[in-house]
Amino acid sequence: xxxxxxxxxxxxxxxxxxxxxxxxxxxxxxxxxxxxxxxxxxxxxxxxxxxxxxxxxxxxxxxxxxxxxxxxxxxxxxxxxxxxxxxxxxxxxxxxxxxxxxxxxxxxxxxxxxxxxxxxxxxxxxxxxxxxxxxxxxxxxxxxxxxxxxxxxxxxxxxxxxxxxxxxxxxxxxxxxxxxxxxxxxxxxxxxxxxxxxxxxxxxxxxxxxxxxxxxxxxxxx
Amino acid sequence: xxxxxxxxxxxxxxxxxxxxxxxxxxxxxxxxxxxxxxxxxxxxxxxxxxxxxxxxxxxxxxxxxxxxxxxxxxxxxxxxxxxxxxxxxxxxxxxxxxxxxxxxxxxxxxxxxxxxxxxxxxxxxxxxxxxxxxxxxxxxxxxxxxxxxxxxxxxxxxxxxxxxxxxxxxxxxxxxxxxxxxxxxxxxxxxxxxxxxxxxxxxxxxxxxxxxxxxxxxxxxxxxxxxxxxxxxx
Numbered sequence: 289x290x291x292x293x294x295x296x297x298x299x300x301x302x303x304x305x306x307x308x309x310x311x312x313x314x315x316x317x318x319x320x321x322x323x324x325x326x327x328x329x330x331x332x333x334x335x336x337x338x339x340x341x342x343x344x345x346x347x348x349x350x351x352x353x354x355x356x357x358x359x360x361x362x363x364x365x366x367x368x369x370x371x372x373x374x375x376x377x378x379x380x381x382x383x384x385x386x387x388x389x390x391x392x393x394x395x396x397x398x399x400x401x402x403x404x405x406x407x408x409x410x411x412x413x414x415x416x417x418x419x420x421x422x423x424x425x426x427x428x429x430x431x432x433x434x435x436x437x438x439x440x441x442x443x444x445x446x447x448x449x450x451x452x453x454x455x456x457x458x459x460x461x462x463x464x465x466x467x468x469x470x471x472x473x474x475x476x477x478x479x480x481x482x483x484x485x486x487x488x489x490x491x492x493x494x495x496x497x498x499x500x501x502x503x504x505x506x507x508x509x510x
Numbered sequence: 511x512x513x514x515x516x517x518x519x520x521x522x523x524x525x526x527x528x529x530x531x532x533x534x535x536x537x538x539x540x541x542x543x544x545x546x547x548x549x550x551x552x553x554x555x556x557x558x559x560x561x562x563x564x565x566x567x568x569x570x571x572x573x574x575x576x577x578x579x580x581x582x583x584x585x586x587x588x589x590x591x592x593x594x595x596x597x598x599x600x601x602x603x604x605x606x607x608x609x610x611x612x613x614x615x616x617x618x619x620x621x622x623x624x625x626x627x628x629x630x631x632x633x634x635x636x637x638x639x640x641x642x643x644x645x646x647x648x649x650x651x652x653x654x655x656x657x658x659x660x661x662x663x664x665x666x667x668x669x670x671x672x673x674x675x676x677x678x679x680x681x682x683x684x685x686x687x688x689x690x691x692x693x694x695x696x697x698x699x700x701x702x703x704x705x706x707x708x709x710x711x712x713x714x715x716x717x718x719x720x721x722x723x724x725x726x727x728x729x730x731x732x733x734x735x736x737x738x739x740x741x742x743x744x
Contacts, residue, residue, distance in 0.1 A: 344711065345707060348668075348706070348707040348710045348711050348714070349668060349703050349706045349707050349710070350668035350669055350671055350672075350706070352669075352671045352672050352674075352682065353668070353671055353682055353699075353702065353703050353706055354703075356682060356685075356686060356699060357699050357700070357703055360686065360689055360695035360699055361689075361695045361696040361699040361700060364512060364694070364695060364696040365513075365696050439574075443575065443576040443577070444576070445576075446576035446578045446579055447576075447578060447672070449578070450578075450675055457576070457578060457579060457582070460582075461582070464586060470586045470587050470590055471587050471590060474579070474582060474583045474586065474587055477579055477583075478571070478575050478579060478580075478583065481574065481575045481576060481579060482570075482571065482574045482575055485573075485574040485575070486574060
């Protein structure tokens with residue numbers, strides 16, 4: 289136990305690395321989700337098809353396969369060398385973004401057609417309709433599944449330890465190898481991840497409660 | 511860009527050996543997750559509260575921590591207490607345990623979708639609780655969640671690549687090894703990714719077809735309940 293205690297400050301510095309990857313990855317995932325999720329519904333084929341291919345490819349392989357590809361194969365493919373941290377953020381953002389894209393699409397499609405028709409009747413341009421009428425209503429339905437995406441993203445940050453990013457998991461492995469106190473350090477690691485994922489669900493619940501009431505369409509009470 | 515088709519095709523036979531290990535992992539993990547998940551879902555409805563809390567806590571921990579960390583935990587901690595398992599067995603057990611938490615929620619949605627009247631009718635006919643489960647509830651609850659369970663099996667197939675982290679030569683690790691030996695990562699990793707993509711894409715088409723057939727057959731099914739379970743693991 290004393291052996292581990294000496295390493296604890298080093299271990300807990302890993303939280304910042306994990307959080308950094310999580311926040312940057314989530315930001316990228318949200319941008320990707322809205323771009324490709326809406327793009328997949330575009331009437332223009334040249335936009336719709338690439339978005340659909342992107343989503344299917346990134347959902348059809350797992351984050352770890354993509355991570356290894358970006359880390360080991362991409363430098364040979366395009367002569368781009370990414371730092372491990374950047375590769376991690378990029379892969380997690382694109383991977384979870386492709387899942388979130390389907391969430392965005394599903395939520396937008398579940399807003400009743402009449403909302404589009406009403407906007408058309410008011411002579412509102414398509415873009416404005418999407419921004420001012422459809423998305424604000426769709427967002428209520430997106431929040432719970434996007435919370436799941438964020439939790440998955442948090443758990444997947446542990447994968448970057450496999451490409452030598454010094455996150456919580458990597459540091460726990462180092463401490464295990466140095467001290468041999470396997471049970472204690474992995475026990476602490478499990479508890480830290482539990483706290484992090486539960487913090488995200490708590491945040492989601494708070495956001496859900498604060499969602500504006502009185503929309504024409506509310507999921508669950510159609 | 512240095513793509514060499516010859517080298518790409520040469521690596522395929524070795525990759526297929528890795529794929530076989532991946533399939534063993536997926537099948538073993540699926541059997542475990544499908545059985546254990548059902549057990550957890552049923553036990554979670556026991557009238558004995560402490561057992562209910564315990565099951566709830568187990569599911570909470572399994573869902574709240576990364577699969578990789580669970581894998582490391584079992585791989586490094588169990589031997590400390592004298593339990594030595596082969597790597598493949600460790601992979602199957604952790605994969606099955608991890609996903610049982612998700613399948614349990616899935617079964618739960620199916621079980622809660624069976625109308626209360628079915629329980630009452632079973633009791634009125636003086637059936638034992640076990641008999642009501644076996645003959646009345648489960649035959650109605652399970653078919654409607656089969657597509658969602660199929661999604662989890664597909665997800666398990668993709669996630670099984672993580673088991674390479676404890677030294678099992680499944681598809682991804684095999685590709686990485688070829689890359690390490692030849693200093694050419696691009697072709698084997700791309701071919702491995704293509705294999706993952708092709709199989710999981712076909713599987714997802716299969717699941718979608720199953721969904722449509724189930725949708726036509728199971729009018730009792732409450733789509734909202736099944737959906738929220740499927741969204742549990744995006």
